[in-house]
Amino acid sequence: LATALSTAAFAQADLSGKVIGFSQIGSESGWRAAETSVTRSEAEARGVDLKFADAQQKQENQIKAIRGFIAQGVDAILMAPVVATGWDDVLAEAKEAEIPVVLLDRGIDAPEDLYLTSVASDQVLEGRVAGEWLVNEVGDEDCSVVELQGTVGSSPAINRKQGFEEGIASASNIKITQSQTGDFTRSKGKEVMEAFLKSSNGGADICAVYAHNDDMAVGAIQAIKDAGLKPGTDIKVVSIDGVPDIFTAIAAGEANATVELTPNMAGPALDALAAYWADGTEPEKFIITESKLYTAENDPQGEYDRRKGLGY
Numbered sequence: 001l002a003t004a005l006s007t008a009a010f011a012q013a014d015l016s017g018k019v020i021g022f023s024q025i026g027s028e029s030g031w032r033a034a035e036t037s038v039t040r041s042e043a044e045a046r047g048v049d050l051k052f053a054d055a056q057q058k059q060e061n062q063i064k065a066i067r068g069f070i071a072q073g074v075d076a077i078l079m080a081p082v083v084a085t086g087w088d089d090v091l092a093e094a095k096e097a098e099i100p101v102v103l104l105d106r107g108i109d110a111p112e113d114l115y116l117t118s119v120a121s122d123q124v125l126e127g128r129v130a131g132e133w134l135v136n137e138v139g140d141e142d143c144s145v146v147e148l149q150g151t152v153g154s155s156p157a158i159n160r161k162q163g164f165e166e167g168i169a170s171a172s173n174i175k176i177t178q179s180q181t182g183d184f185t186r187s188k189g190k191e192v193m194e195a196f197l198k199s200s201n202g203g204a205d206i207c208a209v210y211a212h213n214d215d216m217a218v219g220a221i222q223a224i225k226d227a228g229l230k231p232g233t234d235i236k237v238v239s240i241d242g243v244p245d246i247f248t249a250i251a252a253g254e255a256n257a258t259v260e261l262t263p264n265m266a267g268p269a270l271d272a273l274a275a276y277w278a279d280g281t282e283p284e285k286f287i288i289t290e291s292k293l294y295t296a297e298n299d300p301q302g303e304y305d306r307r308k309g310l311g312y
């Protein structure tokens with residue numbers, strides 16, 4: 001496993017003349033929008049002609065887009081796979097056409113020879129970091145957790161659930177009492193949290209919400225406020241991504257912790273492609289980005305300003 005290094009530290013390879021297709025999932029979250037914009041600017045900085053296709057959360061649209069990229073004869077394909085299964089055929093077609101595919105931010109259940117490399121976080125670790133934070137936070141107190149899962153069948157939903165369960169496994173006082181998908185969106189996160197609150201004595205029986213991304217956490221925060229409770233105090237909030245809105249919520253005491261997911265998956269992906277094209281260097285199969293915990297102690301206002309300065 002390799003650790004992704006900041007591309008800013010290195011001269012970026014000139015990829016002028018290269019045409020790269022990017023099959024993006026959609027725009028379900030603030031993090032996703034940030035990844036799209038960072039990918040565009042990383043491509044532009046290297047002179048890449050980036051062909052962008054928005055799948056609007058549908059795997060069939062992604063498969064269609066990838067077939068379109070193959071038909072156009074692009075030099076490479078970047079793909080953020082919405083779900084983990086069902087990619088073997090289309091990736092075999094890309095391989096047959098000798099077009100390298102790089103996975104961004106989500107994993108797939110497919111033979112590893114069907115893609116050049118995968119640039120993503122360790123999503124099990126992200127969940128574990130969130131769970132371990134909660135264990136430290138609540139100490140010996142009994143704590144009922146409600147969980148907002150990401151998109152059903154997606155690698156982050158599967159792995160962040162597993163990781164969180166591992167993180168709290170040592171604490172018999174912490175239990176997940178309700179768990180449902182909020183599809184990684186703010187509106188669904190709010191809607192599902194409203195239902196959790198209703199079925200938990202108006203929220204009195206909930207100690208914490210664990211959301212698989214910040215957008216669902218922001219939706220949940222609104223639902224908690226609407227129910228007359230104080231998010232961050234009456235109900236603790238922990239999530240994953242590190243988007244500016246969650247830093248605002250942490251600074252306001254309405255969220256407690258987030259695990260950072262960098263939106264810059266494209267920088268390491270394009271660097272891997274550049275090395276591959278230069279002299280055939282095979283990248284590590286899994287390029288793993290950092291998963292850092294942020295709380296009120298890590299200067300959330302400063303993080304908000306810094307992220308805004310980076311354009312997301």
Ligand code: AHR
Nearest residue numbers: 029031105106156184213
């Ligand atoms: O695959 C990464 C996840 O997808 C992000 O955590 C979430 O915000 C996005 O929708």
